[in-house]
Amino acid sequence: xxxxxxxxxxxxxxxxxxxxxxxxxxxxxxxxxxxxxxxxxxxxxxxxxxxxxxxxxxxxxxxxxxxxxxxxxxxxxxxxxxxxxxxxxxxxxxxxxxxxxxxxxxxxxxxxxxxxxxxxxxxxxxxxxxxxxxxxxxxxxxxxxxxxxxxxxxxxxxxxxxxxxxxxxxxxxxxxxxxxxxxxxxxxxxxxxxxxxxxxxxxxxxxxxxxxxxxxxxxxxxxxxxxxxxxxxxxxxxxxxxxxxxxxxxxxxxxxxxxxxxxxxxxxxxxxxxxxxxxxxxxxxxxxxxxxxxxxxxxxxxxxxxxxxxxxxxx
Numbered sequence: 001x002x003x004x005x006x007x008x009x010x011x012x013x014x015x016x017x018x019x020x021x022x023x024x025x026x027x028x029x030x031x032x033x034x035x036x037x038x039x040x041x042x043x044x045x046x047x048x049x050x051x052x053x054x055x056x057x058x059x060x061x062x063x064x065x066x067x068x069x070x071x072x073x074x075x076x077x078x079x080x081x082x083x084x085x086x087x088x089x090x091x092x093x094x095x096x097x098x099x100x101x102x103x104x105x106x107x108x109x110x111x112x113x114x115x116x117x118x119x120x121x122x123x124x125x126x127x128x129x130x131x132x133x134x135x136x137x138x139x140x141x142x143x144x145x146x147x148x149x150x151x152x153x154x155x156x157x158x159x160x161x162x163x164x165x166x167x168x169x170x171x172x173x174x175x176x177x178x179x180x181x182x183x184x185x186x187x188x189x190x191x192x193x194x195x196x197x198x199x200x201x202x203x204x205x206x207x208x209x210x211x212x213x214x215x216x217x218x219x220x221x222x223x224x225x226x227x228x229x230x231x232x233x234x235x236x237x238x239x240x241x242x243x244x245x246x247x248x249x250x251x252x253x254x255x256x257x258x259x260x261x262x263x264x265x266x267x268x269x270x271x272x273x274x275x276x277x278x279x280x281x282x283x284x285x286x287x288x289x290x291x292x293x294x295x296x297x298x299x300x301x302x303x304x305x306x307x308x309x310x311x312x313x314x315x
Contacts, residue, residue, distance in 0.1 A: 027076035027102040031111040042069025051086040091115035127226035135236040141211040157198040164193040168223035179206030227270040234260040241279040
């Protein structure tokens with residue numbers, strides 16, 4: 001009997017071992033919520049959210065900080081499909097979020113969520129960098145912009161629909177695209193308006209727009225309501241003649257096999273502007289490009305029809 005029990009115990013242990021050995025390891029994220037407006041202060045009973053973003057699905061977990069301002073999320077999945085872990089909280093009506101990566105080699109991570117008191121004083125927001133790339137083709141110009149704003153205070157600047165951040169567009173700007181850094185941007189009365197929160201540190205937004213110059217000369221007025229310490233413009237056609245008050249050449253830059261003429265300006269005071277002029281843009285009303293395009297289009301269409309004909313015969 002003892003022998004049977006021993007054999008049964010051995011078989012049970014052997015059968016039970018594989019699941020424990022094959023079980024996936026679990027990850028964890030722990031941290032604190034700290035108000036850093038003045039002297040650091042840990043927040044007690046502060047709700048914290050964890051969003052787990054996977055390919056095709058999203059799940060959410062919630063926790064509350066303890067008496068020491070700490071929180072922990074355990075039993076998190078590792079391996080398998082790629083995942084993004086977003087830890088966030090909301091304080092004084094402003095959301096704060098941190099991205100955390102968990103791997104088999106680093107299954108446990110710690111993160112402190114820094115939060116701040118809020119203010120509506122936009123005077124704390126100032127521009128540091130205004131950067132643009134201007135690409136010109138026949139009768140069309142595309143300008144891609146990055147503007148970097150800085151909040152050097154220890155409070156988060158909050159904005160509202162009645163008092164948004166504004167980014168003026170030049171006259172004639174069309175086909176505006178929002179590249180990144182926005183909350184709910186909208187184009188109205190010749191400006192981009194948005195209502196993001198600007199925490200201490202840097203906020204960076206990107207956008208692009210098109211222009212249709214009617215003459216070989218294009219005047220581009222760049223209004224900067226928050227000013228800019230440095231203004232940089234890269235021109236995709238180095239043959240264009242560029243000028244403007246306070247605009248200076250900074251040489252030629254090569255990037256990904258292309259050459260860009262680099263032009264600098266600034267500093268620009270709050271509420272100021274910089275004017276760039278571009279000479280040598282081929283206007284759209286030039287008939288020769290249209291004729292050449294029509295001829296090229298005809299050749300392509302004819303070649304395509306010729307290339308498709310044998311395939312249709314084979315079928």
